[in-house]
Amino acid sequence: MTIPAPAQADLDRAIAMASRNGRPAELYGAGVAELAAVLGVLRRAEAGERVTYAVLLAAHDLLHAQVPPELGDGSLRRLAELLVGRGVVPKPGDYDGRWWLWWPKNGRGPCRDCGKTRSLTRYSARFGNEYRYLCAGCRSAERQNIAQQAGRLSDVPTPHKPTLTPTTLTPPRQGRAEIxxxxxxxxxxxxxxxxxxxxxxxxxxxxxxxxxxxxxxxxxxxxxxxxxxxxxxxxxxxxxxxxxxxxxxxxxxxxxxxxxxxxxxxxxxxxxxxxxxxxxxxxxxxxxxxxxxxxxxDATHVRVADSAPPEAKQEFTLRRIRRIFQPAAAYRQLPLADLLRDVTENEWLNAYLEWVVGMTGGDVAPDIVPEAAALGVAAWCWRNNTAVEDHHLESDVLMARVNIAVTRITQKHVCPVEGIDWDSIKNALTDPKWALPDGTPVSSLFGPGWGDVAATVTAELDRWRHHDHEVLGPETTLMLMSIGGSTSYTDTWWGQGRWPSMCRRVIDDALAAGLALPQPYDQRGPDALLADLDAPDEVPASVLAWLIDLPDAGIHGPRGLRMHHASRPPQRCWDPYWLTDGTP
Structure with a gap:
């Protein structure tokens, strides 16, 4: 298949790519022309010009032969996405069996079974199946057929078209009329x-x-x-x-x-x-x-199964790094390798990555979760790396009230689309008139130390603003803050989605142990307490203190929020048994 000749801009880009990969001599002459032709095909396809699937596939294969996927600039992945849209799926052994590393897990194109253009998910070659992209309806029908063949659904009739997954059909509840x-x-x-x-x-x-x-x-x-x-x-x-x-x-x-x-x-x-x-x-x-x-x-906590082979664990780590920093590379219009070099050479940013992202938040998936990102800003631009800890307030309850107030402010200025408004957060957190719900100015709580607090918080927010705008871009910054707000440091903080259920567990355990609820909820009841804990900075100090430590519980009694196991987030598991010998 002949690929159309490239334009001059494609040649310039090919030379730059070859130089970045340290192989300019090998790619000059006919090699660089071929690479430029590939980039020209991608450019025309992304611009909406008519490009046949055969030309796309030839361009993909040529680029794969010229530049290893891990050293490319994402062009190979984008060509694969375009091919999925044309219904092209590699065979299991194609590209040394590693094509799934850059071929999209999800895409949009013709479903193999129904032929309709829909959102698709990639499924692997197992139990006699081939690699295929299916829509959800066709996958449901396929699962039913597999289950029937295995004898698991002997009483479920085979549908005449893609239908509901049999295991998800819920019988009518008692008292509810069946349709x-x-x-x-x-x-x-x-x-x-x-x-x-x-x-x-x-x-x-x-x-x-x-x-x-x-x-x-x-x-x-x-x-x-x-x-x-x-x-x-x-x-x-x-x-x-x-x-x-x-x-x-x-x-x-x-x-x-x-x-x-x-x-x-x-x-x-x-x-x-x-x-x-x-x-x-x-x-x-x-x-x-x-x-x-x-x-x-909340952000997802996920670990690799202990039984996973070392290469799978390494790939899981590399995939996490790519997910975090590919948006930054696109924002900076740099190859991923160049972007990572900039990041690792930045001493301050590298310290955050090693401690927060690599260690305390090492099991946190790199997703954009606005509420988690708000907690990340509160944790790492207010409580940590500032003078706040040097001027710790007189009680944990008062410190918790201030943490909640900080989180409320950051929540208002974190958007999954527009990113983090650092200037608005800085103005709000350093405003001398900023007060708790009872009217107490936060600045008054720190007394003479407020100047140090305001100055160090400003410095930390300004530093993150600079790295957001100049180094990382909004998407990567949101991911890093989401991870920062999902470590064990913030497990018990208000502002996460699990907060009501955590409070409910503490209340239920206290009642089961015969402990009295704090006044006035000893009369109003547990449901009223749970409802009011939606805004814990507005309940009396004695109530918040009760929630944190459960007074009179004793050494072997139930735990308050500070030590309750319910504060630990659920952990998912990635178990890639199919990447080894294919047996569970």
Whole structure:
């Protein structure tokens, strides 16, 4: 296949790429011309010009032969994405069997089975299957067929088209009338269902989950309409199914028992079914509460299985580094290798990466989670690396109140799209009039030390602002702050999605042990206490002190928030058994 001749700009870019990779002599002459031709194909395809799949594939293969994937500038990955859009999938042994490192896990293009252009997920070659990209509906049908062949679903009839995953069909609850026959939804009905579903999942969308552009759907007269998809945040997945007639929303473990998505892991261990009304905010709040309790609104903590081979653990680490810094490389318009060199040569930034990202937050997935990023700013630009600790306040309760006030401010100025507004945070945190909810100026709490506090907090925020704008860009900065707000240092802080469930666990354990609730909740009850702890900086100091340490609990009694095991976030596991001999 002949690739069209390159333009001069493509030649210049090819020479620059060759020089960066330390192989200019090898690539000059015919080699550099071929590389330039590849880059020209990519440029034209991304500009919307007509380029056949054969030319795209030839360009991809030539680039793969010229420049190793780890030394490239992302062009190989972008060509692979374009090929997925044309329905091209490599065979298992192609490109030394390592093509999955740059071939996208998710894409958009023709589904192998139904042929429709939809959001796709890559599945691997196991149990006689080939590598393939499938939409959620066709994958559901495939899973059912596999289960039937294994004898696990002997009583479930084979559907005539992609339908609901049999294991997710929930029988009607006691007291709820079973749907016996309903009319097929109209186009406007489906549109209304999608709008409502996206309202219900708003908290997950804010927490960094990618909601699909198109939802897979199904209908049968008995169970009514259904919308379903796999939601992804990085490499973590969970399955969502919405049944509007049954008024239920299910959040389910991502089904990857066969190792179909090598880099993925499930974000849930158990299914969560939530009753949801067709309208109103109560259901939206209920979904957010359930997602928060499951840890889905906080950054993901994930570890590699102990049984994983060393090369898989190394690839997991490298993939994490690429996810963090590829946005920065794109922001700076630099090759990833050059960007990483700049970062490692920056002594201050490298110290943060080694301690916070590499050690205390070493198990935190590099996703953009705004609430976690706000906690990161509060933890590392207010409490740490400043004079705040040098002037520690008179009690942990008072320190907690100030932490909460700081977090409230940072939350207002962290946006997953626009990034972090460092100047607004600085102005708010150093304002002498800034006060706690009871009217106490924060500056007065530090007395003569306020000048040191304000100066060091300003310096730290200005330093991060500089690195955000000049070195990292907003996406990478948000990831680094999300990791910084998800370490053991902030496990017990207000502002994370698990906060209500953590408080509930402390309250329940105290009551089970026969301890009295703090006044006035000994009369008002535990539900009132939990509701008021949504704003813990506004409850009496005695109540917050009770929550933190549970007075009168004794050595062997229940633990307060400071030491309660519920403060530890759930940890997911990446178990790449399919990358070795293919056996579980």
């Amino acid at each position: 016996t026959s309903v009319a097929s939804p109209s186009g406007s009905d489906w549109e209304r269902y999608v709008i409502r579903l996206e309202e219900l999942l708003g908290a997950l969308g804010w927490a960094g989950f990618d909601l699909p552009e198109e939802w897979d759907s199904d209908f049968d007269p008995q169970h009514g309409a259904s919308l379903f998809a796999t939601l992804w945040r990085g490499d973590g997945g969970l399955d969502v199914q919405y049944n509007p007639q049954q008024q239920t929303l299910a959040l389910q473990p991502f089904d990857d028992v066969n190792g179909d998505c090598p880099e993925s892991y499930s974000l849930l261990e158990d299914s969560i079914e939530i009753p949801v009304a067709p309208s109103g905010e109560q259901a939206v709040t209920a979904v957010a509460a359930a997602a928060g309790q499951a840890g889905l609104l």
